[in-house]
Amino acid sequence: MVDHGADLGIKVEIVKRSPDDVGFVPQAKRWVSEQVNGILMLHRRLVRDYEALPANAESRVYWAISANLSRRLTKESTPTWRGA
Template sequence: MPADFPPWDRVYTFFRRWRDHALVKEFHDRLRSRIRDREGRDAEPTAGVIDSQSVKADAVVGSDSRGFDGGKLINGRKRHVVVDTLGLLLGVMVTAADTGDRTAAQMLLEQVVDAHHRLALVWADGGYTSSLVDCCFTALAPVLAIVKRSDGQKGFVVLPKRWIVERLFAHLMRTRRLARDFERCRTNSAEAMILLMTRRLARSRPQPA
């Protein structure tokens, strides 16, 4: 802890109290609404982007909440996120890294749609095809639009809309506790976004010439 902070156990007690009473989520949602309002957007988004990120887990993370992602060759956890078109977090779910993207996405989208009733369109990559598209069409409100790279594209390619969520992952990886998963509790996932949004709101806007 920084030298000008109270003892760590006192700070954590306040954080745990706020988290258990859903105040952390309330802070997060109000900040997101403030940013959307400043950007001239409605408070409730109508479109979003979904993706996942696998990260290595520290030794403090129990074996019951971690797994091995065979595609990324990572032993740890996987973060499944939905963001709006400004890159602001709408929903997050943390699972073992061996959890399939489509399985987690269906549960996450149900939560996000329940909280954001105006959400009508969600962009995703090719890993979310098959039954999830049909599920969104029949059981959930938003349409799932798959953004794929063309057959001739090789290497790293910036794809439309997909870069929005990739930028969020880049921001999260700059946070020490998220670059490698140190959290015993999987619910402590959205707090880094509060820091990012407060910095974004505090950033001075250029004055018109």
């Protein structure tokens, strides 16, 4: 994984869990990626891998991120398409 990232020009840092930690302890950079994945999983089409083409799946991710950002910008507590 590190070699693949280096080939693409991406710096990959492996964060290891401390053996002294008990239970859930947020890790340095891993928490950010887990939070993003958790937000994306709120969208129905991204929970399962329905798409046949990677480009279709990528467009669904862009759609979910756009929906999340527009909800934050308009300060809506729930998506408007679900009804109030």
